[in-house]
Amino acid sequence: MRELGIGGAYLIEPKVFPDSRGLFLEVFSQPVFTEAVGHPMNVAQVNCSVSARGxxxxxxxxxxxxxxxxxxxxxxxxxxxxxxxxxGSPTYGEHVAVELGEDDRHALYLAEGLAHGFAPLTEQATVVYLCSNTWSPQSSFEVNPLDPDLDLPWPRDHEPVLSGKDRAAPSLKEAARLGILPSYADCQARYAELASGAPR
Structure with missing residues (x-):
C-alpha cells in the first residue's frame, strides 16, 4: 500500500501468483492495511456494481x-x-486518478471524508468495494462529477451516462455554500479516533 497525492487515499498493489490453473492473490490483508493506515478497517458492508462503458x-x-x-x-x-x-485540507479540490482492473489487480482505499467516482475503461466492469459502515440515504451526498472547476479526467470516448441524482448534484462550490462538506479538522479528529481504537 502506498499513499497517493491526497492524504487518506492509498493504492494497493498486491502480489499476484499466476500458474497454469489461473492465479491467486490476497485482495485485502488486515495486517498490511493496519500498518499502512494506522488502524484496522472494520468491514460492515460489501457492495458490487456492474457498469457499461460510458x-x-x-x-x-x-x-x-x-x-x-x-x-x-x-x-x-x-x-x-x-x-x-x-x-480546510491542503489539497482541497484536488484529485487523484488511478486505474483498477483485472490485469494488475490493484485496489484503492479512500478514508472517510473523501469523495470518489469511477468510470469503466472496458465494455463492462465489475466493481467490488468493502465499506467500513453501512450505507443510509440520510448520510450520503453527491458532488457533480462533471463540475467544470474540478475538470476531472473522465474517459471521453462516450457520452457520459449518469444517474439522475448524480447529474443533479451540486458543484463543489455549491456544496460548500450548502454547508454539506466535511471539514478537514473534523476528519483529522475522526482518523485520530480510529487510530486510538476508540469505540466507533
Missing amino acids: TIRGLHAIHLPGQARYVSCPNGAIRDIVVDIRE
Whole structure:
C-alpha cells in the first residue's frame, strides 16, 4: 500500500501468483492495511456494481462518521477518481486518478471524508468495494462529477451516462455554500479516533 497525492487515499498493489490453473492473490490483508493506515478497517458492508462503458458513478461521499471504502475491479477495468472535499485540507479540490482492473489487480482505499467516482475503461466492469459502515440515504451526498472547476479526467470516448441524482448534484462550490462538506479538522479528529481504537 502506498499513499497517493491526497492524504487518506492509498493504492494497493498486491502480489499476484499466476500458474497454469489461473492465479491467486490476497485482495485485502488486515495486517498490511493496519500498518499502512494506522488502524484496522472494520468491514460492515460489501457492495458490487456492474457498469457499461460510458457510465460515470459518483462523485459519492458520506457525512461523518463516514464510510471508508476499499475498491477493486475483478472484471474489466475502471478509472477511479478521488476528490478531496474536506474544507480546510491542503489539497482541497484536488484529485487523484488511478486505474483498477483485472490485469494488475490493484485496489484503492479512500478514508472517510473523501469523495470518489469511477468510470469503466472496458465494455463492462465489475466493481467490488468493502465499506467500513453501512450505507443510509440520510448520510450520503453527491458532488457533480462533471463540475467544470474540478475538470476531472473522465474517459471521453462516450457520452457520459449518469444517474439522475448524480447529474443533479451540486458543484463543489455549491456544496460548500450548502454547508454539506466535511471539514478537514473534523476528519483529522475522526482518523485520530480510529487510530486510538476508540469505540466507533
